[in-house]
Amino acid sequence: MKHQVATLRLPAGSKSAGAELFTQSWLPDGPAKALIILVHGYDEHSGRYQYFAEHCTGKGYAVYTLDHWGHGKSAGINGFIPAFSVYHDGVDALIASLPTETANLPKILVGHSLGGLISATYLLDKQDGFAAAILSGPAIKAADEPSAFLKFISGILSKIAPKLGVISLDANGVSRDPQVVADYLADPLVSGQKISARLGREMMVNMDLIQREAGKITLPLLMLHGGEDSLASPEGSSFLNKNIGSKIKQLKIYPDLYHEIFNEPEKEIVLNDMTDWLNQHISDNQPN
Template sequence: MTDVKTKSALSPQGKPYDELSHFINADGNHIFTKCWEPPADVEMRALVLILHGISEHCGRYDPLAEVLVAKGIRTFAHDHLGHGQSEGARIDVTDFNIFIRDALQHAGMIKEKHPGLPLFLIGHSMGGTIAILSMNKKPAEFAGCVLIAAATQINPAEATPFRLFMAKASAYMMPQVGIVAIDPKWISRYPEEVEDYANDPLNYHGKVKARISVQVLKGIDNVFKSIDSIEWPVLILHGDKDHLVLLEGSKVMHEKIKSKDKTLKIYPEHFHALHREIPEDAEKVRQDILNWIEERIDRKPEVYCVAEKEETNEMTTEEKESEKEKAEEETKEENEKEELKEETKEIKEDESVKDEALENENKE
C-alpha cells in the first residue's frame, strides 16, 4: 500500500515510513495502513475497509479481520490522521471532512487494485460517522456498510448549550486543550479487554481535545441532515448498555433512512466495543457481521443499483441542493423585480396624479 518511500519521514513512534505500509493523503501526511490477507488456499471474494473510532487505532481490529479473511474477504484499515501510527498532531483535525477524504482515497486505492470485487465499509463509533458520510458521498463505490455503535446522535445530557458554547470557544482559542476523557471501563464488560485498551501504547489516553470534539459534532450533525436520503444497504449494531454513544441514535437512523436493506441488532447488556466484548458475545457479533456481508457478496442489492443509477444518470444530492438553491435565488430575484415594478408603478401613478392636479390648478 506504500505509494512513496521517504527515509526522512518518521511515524509518531519514530519508525521510518519506508518500513511501514502507508499512503500519503492530499495534505502530504503519511497515513498508516494495515491489510489482512485471506489464506492462500481460500479464494478472495470481497473486500472490507475498517474505520476505527476516536483515540484508538486500526490494529485493534485483528480479531474481526481474522474472521473475515478466513472466508475470503480481504480486509484493510488505516489509522486516521493524528491517530496510532499516522502523522498529524495527536487526536486533532481541523476539519472532519479530512477523515472522509482519506477514507475515500484509501477505498479508491483498494478498488483500483481489486476491480470487480465488492467493497464493504465497517465503521466503529466515530469511524461509523466517517463511514456514513463516505457512503453518502460515493454510494456506488460500496456494496454496503456495517455500523458498530456509530456516533450518529449528540447526547443532550452531555452536550448542553453551555458546554457546546465552551467547546466551540475552546476549539477556536485553545484547540489542543483536553475537554473529555474516555473511561476504559465503558469499552467492554470483559476485564481483559478493558486492561488491554488501557495499556495499548498506540491508543491515545489523554482527554479528547477541543477542536476534534467540535469537528466530530459537526460530522454527527451532517449525518442527521442527510439521514432521510440514505438508501444504501446497512447493518446497524449497538449495545443497550453503551455508555459512550447513544443507542437512540442507531434507532433513529434505522427508523428514518429510506434503505430497503436495513437491519438493526441490539445486543442486551453489551457495552461500546461490541466486537471486543466478553469472548463468546464478541464472537457472536463478529459472526453476525460476517453473515451479513456474505449474504451480499454474490448479489447486487436493489438499493445499490439505485444508488449507481442516481450517480450516473441523475443529479447527485449536492447537485439537487445546488439547483434548489439556484431556483430559490431566481425566485427571490423575480420577487424583488416584481416589488420594484410595483414601487415604480406607484411612483408613476403618484406623479401622474400630481401632474393632473397641477394642470387643473393652472386651468383655474
C-alpha cells in the same frame, strides 16, 4: 491469512496534505469475495482489529484499514483534528491505494464508534462505491446530548483553543472483559488524550449533519450496537434505522454489551451476525 502493511500520503487539497498514514490489510488464503474497508474509532488503531480480520478472512473477505490522522502509527496530533474532512480524505486515499485486481469486487464500509460517524457522513456523498455498510456503535448521538449552550461554547473554544483537551473517555466502558480494558490501557498506541475542543466541535457538527441528512443513505445498512454502551448512545443507531432511506436495513441491539461489541465476550456471535448478513445481501447489491 496474508498480512501486509504500507503507508500512504494524504493528497493535495487535504487539510493535512502530505501527512503519512499507516495502513494494513489482511487477505484470505484463497480469492476474496469482497473487500471490507474498516474505519476504526477514537483513540485506537487498526492493530486492535486482528481478531476481527481473522474472522472476516476466514469467511472469504479481505480487510483493508488505516490508522487515522492523529492515531496509532500515523502522523498527526493525538486528540486533535484540523478538520473532520481529514478523516474522509484518509478513507479516500485508502480506497485509491487498493490493488487494481480488486477493482471489481464488492466493497463494504465498516465503521466503529467515531469511525461509524466518519463512515455515515462519508456515505452521504460516496455510497455509490459500496455494496453495503455496517456501523458498530456509531457515534451518531452522544450518551449525554450537549445543550445549545454547550454547543455554542464548543464553537468558541474550537476557534480560540482548538487543541485544548475537553472530553475524557472512560476506558471501563470499552468492554465487560477486564483483559480487553487492561490491554487497551497498556497499549502504547492508545494515547489516552482527551478529545480536543476542535475535534469535539467537529463531531457535534457532523452528528447534526447525519441526523439531518440520514435519508440520503439508501444502500444496504446493518447497524450493531451494545445496549449498555455508555460511550455512544444506542439511540443513534435506532435513529438511523428509522430515518435512513435504505430498503435493506437491519438494527441489532445486544442488550448487555458495552461499546466495543467486537471485543466483548460475545464477539463471535456479533461477528457471525455481521458476516451472515453480508453473505445474504452483498451479492445482489454490488455497485457498477
